[in-house]
Amino acid sequence: MAVAGHLTPAVTVRPRDFIMGDRDGIVVVPQEMAEEVLLAAERLEEIEQKIRQELLAGEDREIVYKRNPKFDHVRKVR
Numbered sequence: 814m815a816v817a818g819h820l821t822p823a824v825t826v827r828p829r830d831f832i833m834g835d836r837d838g839i840v841v842v843p844q845e846m847a848e849e850v851l852l853a854a855e856r857l858e859e860i861e862q863k864i865r866q867e868l869l870a871g872e873d874r875e876i877v878y879k880r881n882p883k884f885d886h887v888r889k890v891r
Contacts, residue, residue, distance in 0.1 A: 825841075829844040830843050831847055857883060860881050860883055860886075
């Protein structure tokens with residue numbers, strides 16, 4: 814099945830794919846990528862927690878974000 818996409822004209826949804834959403838939108842995660850996406854999301858949570866701790870400790874925002882890039886660990890699709 815295909816549904817209208819935001820970044821592409823259509824998004825294919827297959828049986829056993831994962832569909833998640835919040836108030837910002839919906840994402841379809843192909844079943845074969847689920848573990849990779851979960852691990853990347855867990856790593857992002859760790860990075861964001863570190864950012865919060867450093868900001869609450871009074872560190873400079875620009876320095877904190879440069880030191881903790883949020884998406885460097887995510888595989889880029891070309």
